[in-house]
Each structure stands twice: as structure tokens, then as C-alpha cells.
Amino acid sequence: MKIIKFDSGFKFDDPNSRWGDPSYQLEPGDPGYVPPVNPPPTNQPPKKGKKMRRQVYYPIRVADQIIWLENFRNKLAGYATVLGLDSSQVTAAVADARWLLYVLQSWLPAARAWSLACTDAASDAQSGDGSALMVLPVFTPPTLPTGVVAVNTGALNRIFALVQTIKDSSGYTEAIGSDIGIVGAQQTGPDFTTLKPDFTPTILATGVNIDWGWGGYSAFLDMIEIQVDRNDSKGFVPLAFDTTPGYVDTTPRPTTPVKWKYRAIYRVNDQQVGLWSDEKSIAVGG
DSSP states (O other): OOEEOGGGGGTOOOTTTTSSSOOEOOOTTTTTOOOOOOOOOOOOOOOOOOOOBBBBSSSSSSHHHHHHHHHHHHHHHGGGGHHHHOOOHHHHHHHHHHHHHHHHIIIHHHHHHHHHHHHHHHHHHHHHSSSSOOOOOOOOOOOOOOTTTOOSSHHHHHHHHHHHHHHHHHTTOOHHHHHHHHOOOOOOOOOOOOOOOOOOOOEEEEEEEOOOTTTTTTTGOOOOEEEEEEEESSOSSEEESSSSSSSSOOOOOOSSOEEEEEEEEEETTEEEESSSOOOOEEEEEE
């Protein structure tokens, strides 16, 4: 089994999902596991599809998002004809972009400043000097710039959908994509001479959680191989070939205290790549 989160794509109605604290997903071999209706023809671990090795074009920082939206709205109309976009598509996208610019650039900073004023007011209400009748701060949103109107929720999702339409257009080129900011920078692959997984084993009620991740290189890796040494004179033996970060070793713990050791290595095309992780040990049993 493995630790899961609802916002990571797992569903409440999945018969193998157990929601609680922590939530976890049953895997083949776990008690109570429900196999798929149409199981795969082999026991080989699932392979990831071909990955896009470009970073997401939409920035993470709000300040950079503002720059991106401004550039997109200013240049979109200039490419409408070659991309086969009609005037209604352009008008709607520009309206969405302008609304988001207002929300991110004007409304959000004002709301944050008002929130700070509310915190100060709460402090004054409790421990002020008592010399004046208190007036609570009232939030007044910034005035909408000329031409900016409120739009339906999901403005950014609509822009992303239009971007996909643009990229599917016969008139689309990389030059156009770069100019309007919808082409991410080429990702640099990992250095397999130094790449190795990092993880932290922790004790859960359900087993030992191996909290591993991709190290920022999920686009270049297929899975991780995890091995365990249970201090039983067998040395390291295979434990799992996992494709989703986070794995729970549900092997029953011994009745006497002992240290289990874990190590891991990434795999690509069914081959080990990079270096073995540092060995991590954890006390179990007793």
C-alpha cells in the first residue's frame, strides 16, 4: 500500500482507497485489494507514457504570472488570422486575461493589506489603550480599470484550453509560441553519474512509509526500485517497483526489536539508472 492524497488524482469511490489519517491505496498483494475489471495481461509494472520534457509555460510566481498575462493579451490578436482564431475567441481570452491581471495585480494586494489591518484591529480590540471608540476596517476593492469586466470563474482554465487550441492549429509555429509565451524552457536531464533517490522511512500504524520522490526529474524516470534488509541474514532483497511517490511496507513487524534497512535506485526502460540511495534504517518491532 502507499500513502495518497485526494488532490493527487485518487478518487473517493476507488475500492482500493482508504481515506483517513493517513489515507492509503491498497496494491496487489495487500489484504482486501480489489483487482481491476480488465487486469493487464502481464504482471509487469505500468510504464509511463512519453513525457513532455518542457517545463510548464505558465510561471509559478505571481509577479511573473502578471507579466505573462500582459504579454499574452497584447499579442494574441496579432496571430489570430494565422492561427485560425475568430474574433469572439480572441475577445473572450483577452477579457479573461485582463480580469486575472486586475485580480492578481490590484485586488489581491489590496485584500492582503486589508487582512493585515484586520489583524491590527483585532489586537486593538483586545488590548488597545481605551481612549477612542473603535471603528472596524472595511474592505474597499480597487476600482476596475477601464475596459476590465468581471468574467465567469475558471478564467485561467479557459486560457489554457485556448493555448491547446493554438498549438493544434496548422498555422502554429514554435516562433509564435515563444512570442506569446506558451512554450516552456527545455528541461535539462539528470546527471546519472550522481543521481540517487532520497527518502525518509517512518513508522505508521499500517507499516513503514518510504517517503520517496522524483527529485525534480519525473519526466526522465519511469519508476523506483526499493530493497529492504530485515536483519535476517538475507541481506537486501527486492521490496517494490513503484511508479508513484510514497510506498508503505506492510510486512508484519517482528515481536522483538530489530532494525530494518532500506535502499532505492531509479529505473528507466526496466534498467537501473544512477546510484543507489544512502541506506536508511529504522527500528521496528517490540
